Amino acid sequence: MDDVIIIGGSFAGLAAALQLGRARRKVTVLDTSLPRNRFAGHSHGLLGHDHKPPLDILAEARQQLARYPTIKLVNARADSISGAIDDFSVLTGDGESLAARRLILSYGVADQMPDIPGFAKGWGTSIVPCPYCDGFEVAGQHWGLVWSGPQSHNQVRLFHDWTDTLTVLTDGHEIPSDVRADLARRKIPVVDGRIAEIAQQGDHNAIVKLDTGSKVSVDILFAHPRNKPSASLHESLDLATVDTPLGIILKVDERRETSLPGIYAAGDLANPLMPSVTLASSHGATAGISAQQSMLV
Structure with missing residues (x-):
């Protein structure tokens, strides 16, 4: 035994x-x-x-x-x-x-990878979950954050230690008006629409394609499936x-x-x-x- x-x-x-x-x-x-x-x-x-x-x-x-x-x-x-x-x-x-x-x-x-073309392929390289794990290497660059719920508001504040350039992608989530007001005060753009596809460019860069037809290019995308x-x-x-x-x-x-x-x-x-x-x-x-x-x- x-x-x-x-x-x-x-x-x-x-x-x-x-x-x-x-x-x-x-x-x-x-x-x-x-x-x-x-x-x-x-x-x-x-x-x-x-x-x-x-x-x-x-x-x-x-x-x-x-x-x-x-x-x-x-x-x-x-x-x-x-x-x-x-x-x-x-x-x-x-x-x-x-x-x-x-x-x-x-x-x-x-x-659990979402059913978004390109998400699983980019996981761990252009799409990451943890700033403590990967933030230093991309500090000062343009970050994207896929909104996943109320906890994402705290992540916005957390990310400020690494970058001043952040774009929030709602991916269909409803963001309360008071939270949107706070994001506006912080000069953080909010892009509505569901993510239709993610294309990877290089080791980190990602192009997020939305169901609205628009695209958002970021140097690194943070997501929390x-x-x-x-x-x-x-x-x-x-x-x-x-x-x-x-x-x-x-x-x-x-x-x-x-x-x-x-x-x-x-x-x-x-x-x-x-x-x-x-x-x-x-x-x-x-x-x-x-x-x-x-x-x-």
Whole structure:
């Protein structure tokens, strides 16, 4: 029996495995090698790894984990979970049954691409969600923001630290009159109409074509499509969740423990703030340490 099975081997899962391996706890990491940021050319904000391709960072992390004999990395999908604290069972897609005293869920979320021609193709390059991840590289340029709801008003204020040139595209959303007045006060153009297509030019530039027939060219387009957990294991476990403007996440306490004792969650699957490799790594380390300390006798 393992001490801990970690489901999801991206930044959060590997950070948890590192802490547990250094504590000489027996760990199995199940991963399907489909991290959320695999579409991005570079990852930013992670100390010591700034501006490196995210897949390169993960590959290096796996190599570093090889020095810990109690960590086992397995390329497999977790199909189901049963049991309770100190006696969990995980069935993999290969039909193997694994047992562990604790579980860490770090299988992340999947972004739901809207049915707009060119959107999926540009995701991670000309269309991005996070200014902390990509804003510095395009600071001072013309940004576009696809309005997604009330939270977009705060993003307008946030973006001011990176650029003074911003265009809002409503994409069919109703923007309240008081918010429109505030945007006008900030001298931010608002373009109405639904987005019909997005054409990419170069690494960042995007041409947004609207159903009104007009076009808007920007140097980078920020958008926040809804997302959903990459697996449904939490549903079968009936774990408590939290609704956010972009989708649901798992509810955790300060130790990253979910509503079911012995099961922890980390990474975008349980992060209400923003997608970030730094936060995912931090939360993963916290989950690993918490799981280890919960097994002390």
